[in-house]
Amino acid sequence: MTFVNEDFGTSKLADRFGVKGYPAVFVDDVLVACPRDFGYFREEIGKGRYAPWQNADNQARFKADLSHMIDLILAGKKDVVVRENASRSAALSEVATLPKFTLQDLAGKPLTTDQLAGRVVLVEFWATWCPPCRSTLDWLGELKRKYGDNLAILALAVESPEDKIRSVAAGLSPDLRVAITDAPTAGAFGNITSLPTLFLFDRTGKTARVVYGAPPDLHAQVAQVLDSLAN
Amino acid sequence: MTRGIQVDDLRSRRKSSLAVVIAAIMALALPAAGQDAASQIRAEAERLQQSLKNKPVSYPDLPDASTIIANGLKEAIQGESAGRLYFSLEKLCQMTDFLYGARAMTDKTEAVKTGLPAYEAEWEKVSSSVTAVNRQAREKNWTDSPVALRALSETAQGMTIPLLEGARGFAVSTEPKDGLFNLGQAEGQAEFAAFSTTLHLSRQGAPYPLRSLMPEIEALQEKTTDAFRPPRSIDLHPIFMSLNSALKQARELDAAKCYAGALFQYLYAVGFYGMLDAAPLDASQQATLKGALGAARQKFGGSQRDDSIAQFFLEKAESQVSHFDGSAPSADDWRVAKVLVDQVLPAYSALDKPLFGAQRASGKTIDITLVRWPYT
Numbered sequence: 001m002t003f004v005n006e007d008f009g010t011s012k013l014a015d016r017f018g019v020k021g022y023p024a025v026f027v028d029d030v031l032v033a034c035p036r037d038f039g040y041f042r043e044e045i046g047k048g049r050y051a052p053w054q055n056a057d058n059q060a061r062f063k064a065d066l067s068h069m070i071d072l073i074l075a076g077k078k079d080v081v082v083r084e085n086a087s088r089s090a091a092l093s094e095v096a097t098l099p100k101f102t103l104q105d106l107a108g109k110p111l112t113t114d115q116l117a118g119r120v121v122l123v124e125f126w127a128t129w130c131p132p133c134r135s136t137l138d139w140l141g142e143l144k145r146k147y148g149d150n151l152a153i154l155a156l157a158v159e160s161p162e163d164k165i166r167s168v169a170a171g172l173s174p175d176l177r178v179a180i181t182d183a184p185t186a187g188a189f190g191n192i193t194s195l196p197t198l199f200l201f202d203r204t205g206k207t208a209r210v211v212y213g214a215p216p217d218l219h220a221q222v223a224q225v226l227d228s229l230a231n
Numbered sequence: 232m233t234r235g236i237q238v239d240d241l242r243s244r245r246k247s248s249l250a251v252v253i254a255a256i257m258a259l260a261l262p263a264a265g266q267d268a269a270s271q272i273r274a275e276a277e278r279l280q281q282s283l284k285n286k287p288v289s290y291p292d293l294p295d296a297s298t299i300i301a302n303g304l305k306e307a308i309q310g311e312s313a314g315r316l317y318f319s320l321e322k323l324c325q326m327t328d329f330l331y332g333a334r335a336m337t338d339k340t341e342a343v344k345t346g347l348p349a350y351e352a353e354w355e356k357v358s359s360s361v362t363a364v365n366r367q368a369r370e371k372n373w374t375d376s377p378v379a380l381r382a383l384s385e386t387a388q389g390m391t392i393p394l395l396e397g398a399r400g401f402a403v404s405t406e407p408k409d410g411l412f413n414l415g416q417a418e419g420q421a422e423f424a425a426f427s428t429t430l431h432l433s434r435q436g437a438p439y440p441l442r443s444l445m446p447e448i449e450a451l452q453e454k455t456t457d458a459f460r461p462p463r464s465i466d467l468h469p470i471f472m473s474l475n476s477a478l479k480q481a482r483e484l485d486a487a488k489c490y491a492g493a494l495f496q497y498l499y500a501v502g503f504y505g506m507l508d509a510a511p512l513d514a515s516q517q518a519t520l521k522g523a524l525g526a527a528r529q530k531f532g533g534s535q536r537d538d539s540i541a542q543f544f545l546e547k548a549e550s551q552v553s554h555f556d557g558s559a560p561s562a563d564d565w566r567v568a569k570v571l572v573d574q575v576l577p578a579y580s581a582l583d584k585p586l587f588g589a590q591r592a593s594g595k596t597i598d599i600t601l602v603r604w605p606y607t
Binding site: 001002003004005006007008009010011013014019020021022023024025026027028053054055056059060066070073074127129159160161183 | 345346347348393396397398399400401403404406407452461462464465468479482483596597598599600601602603604605
């Protein structure tokens with residue numbers, strides 16, 4: 001067994017798994033614990049599986065979990081480790097339902113969770129300096145045309161100057177609701193680990209899919225989910 | 232870098248009449264080259280003091296920053312006056328790091344308010360200057376320099392890139408302004424590394440035989456991992472953090488063949504490990520320790536070899552029990568000094584006999600990777 005330290009900010013493994021904070025623990029290339037597990041790095045103290053860390057039971061739990069993962073991998077059961085952690089990580093890292101928020105869109109109109117009740121909702125976090133975001137924003141207009149009133153689309157800008165947001169928004173489909181995100185709203189959606197990050201919620205507000213970045217099959221992934229939710 | 236034995240224990244903050252006596256002795260004992268270096272250190276500390284006076288750092292998250300830095304720089308000058316040049320240099324490094332970090336937050340927060348692109352522009356500027364300074368520092372020929380000076384410089388150089396990358400990580404993961412302090416720290420460490428290459432400080436005695444310490448580092452890592460059990464893993468968590476951080480730095484410096492920096496960090500780690508079991512000292516133990524300090528000073532002072540790293544830890548121990556301000560040492564100060572004398576200095580001497588690494592077991596291996604902040 002080899003212990004490896006990787007620094008926050010340069011860790012390739014963290015990048016690969018979209019982990020933006022620390023600490024995170026990997027067994028080979030399987031993510032077995034992330035900042036949320038330790039209630040650390042912008043997370044609520046005391047909420048993670050091993051939080052607070054300065055507690056004997058939590059340290060024992062982590063030790064037991066880690067030993068279990070190591071035993072499985074040594075026994076050639078990596079697939080089990082991947083499966084166990086995928087379900088746990090997903091449950092821990094993604095919001096379960098459309099969070100409550102109150103924003104103003106670029107036209108100055110209120111934009112709230114309540115207005116979206118009963119509709120399928122797509123929320124994209126984007127930034128003006130993020131090239132993949134620009135192409136996904138154009139594509140969101142196409143989605144709106146295809147699904148019409150069945151689908152509400154919110155394009156929530158982060159970490160970008162307002163004049164540039166307005167300039168980009170001027171070129172988008174007028175049916176998209178564009179707003180500048182405040183920190184509480186971004187925080188309510190959990191860890192935005194990459195841009196764009198795209199959330200899909202069903203008509204009851206339950207999270208149907210979260211897509212980080214702009215993978216090559218983004219359109220296909222989203223279309224598949226939307227077809228099942230919106231039709 | 233640098234750090235002390237325990238989070239706050241490291242900071243000897245006071246002036247003592249004993250220090251004045253030691254200063255007089257050291258002033259007589261130091262060679263001309265040493266005096267040059269002393270003047271350089273004082274001048275650099277005074278330059279930073281003046282910079283702070285002209286433009287105090289003020290940031291809501293660091294309300295006491297100016298006071299802490301001013302006090303630290305004063306200590307650096309007091310250390311220099313007392314002839315504790317390496318102690319003084321370490322303090323100067325800590326304060327350069329802190330001043331540049333706080334300065335970046337004070338001066339650049341407004342500039343990065345518009346978002347990440349503005350932060351990236353700042354980051355690029357700092358990154359290119361730090362890279363250039365680092366490159367220059369790496370070219371230094373240390374043949375005639377004390378190994379402790381090289382160790383301080385290598386440690387500072389080693390910290391710049393992780394701080395730079397970590398700074399960007401914070402800016403991206405939280406807010407651009409949150410990536411400013413570490414960005415400034417990276418600049419400060421590079422600045423100190425460069426400054427240390429200009430010091431006119433000559434090696435005394437034969438060169439220290441630098442080598443890889445990986446077997447010793449791994450052995451201490453194993454002992455540390457074994458020791459990490461409740462209740463100590465709970466009660467002494469800050470010491471474990473410092474200990475693991477020192478071991479990590481030692482390993483990285485060793486891997487980069489920066490053996491002086493690795494030696495320095497390894498000995499720090501030995502000190503932190505010793506603090507896990509350090510008991511309070513009674514009056515007679517304190518008297519014994521003072522005697523042991525004197526004996527160690529004699530031993531390393533009369534060495535025919537460059538034992539400047541031992542001298543550095545000795546200066547730290549002396550600073551724990553002889554405060555610049557004449558105040559009495561605390562119970563923790565005594566504990567730290569005892570660990571330095573009873574464990575760190577013997578560990579330094581023990582390195583003369585290399586430890587051979589245990590053979591790795593064959594068979595299937597796996598990697599356990601921890602993604603972490605580099606210095607906690």
